[in-house]
Amino acid sequence: MYIRQAEExxxxxxxxxxxxxxxxxxxxxxxxxxxxxxxxxxxxxANEYLQDRERLQNTFVYDNGLIRGFVQLSGPExxxxxxxxxxxxxxxxxxxxxxxxxEKQCNFLWxxxxxxxxxxxxxxxxxxxxxxxILEEGTSEYLVKLKx
Numbered sequence: 001m002y003i004r005q006a007e008e009x010x011x012x013x014x015x016x017x018x019x020x021x022x023x024x025x026x027x028x029x030x031x032x033x034x035x036x037x038x039x040x041x042x043x044x045x046a047n048e049y050l051q052d053r054e055r056l057q058n059t060f061v062y063d064n065g066l067i068r069g070f071v072q073l074s075g076p077e078x079x080x081x082x083x084x085x086x087x088x089x090x091x092x093x094x095x096x097x098x099x100x101x102x103e104k105q106c107n108f109l110w111x112x113x114x115x116x117x118x119x120x121x122x123x124x125x126x127x128x129x130x131x132x133x134i135l136e137e138g139t140s141e142y143l144v145k146l147k148x
Contacts (some may be wrong), residue, residue, distance in 0.1 A: 059073075079109070101125075
């Protein structure tokens with residue numbers, strides 16, 4: 001298996017994947033230029049991982065010589081799952097979600113209601129929408145809870 005715990009040397013690649021995916025997937029929904037292209041920067045995201053040891057310890061990367069994606073967990077919750085857009089549809093996301101479920105016993109997550117691609121992906125991998133939803137902090141967009 002190519003999945004391993006993230007290390008300090010990985011944070012720039014993790015940040016790069018996260019920032020690019022956020023811009024591609026969330027900017028069309030939120031349309032917040034100041035956040036997407038101002039606040040959200042690779043260096044600041046990498047520094048957040050370096051400063052938060054628990055976050056780094058709970059992040060696992062798909063690394064087959066190149067980090068192609070990652071999953072961040074918190075107990076039974078999948079907090080983030082990102083695959084570099086250039087390597088999507090190659091089974092990397094499936095490997096990461098299976099790792100989270102089978103190895104770390106994760107059984108729920110929150111996803112942006114308007115992120116239909118993510119919702120389809122999670123449903124394909126055994127998660128289903130619940131009635132629970134919350135507002136994404138500082139926005140008018142909803143997150144929906146999915147469980148296994």
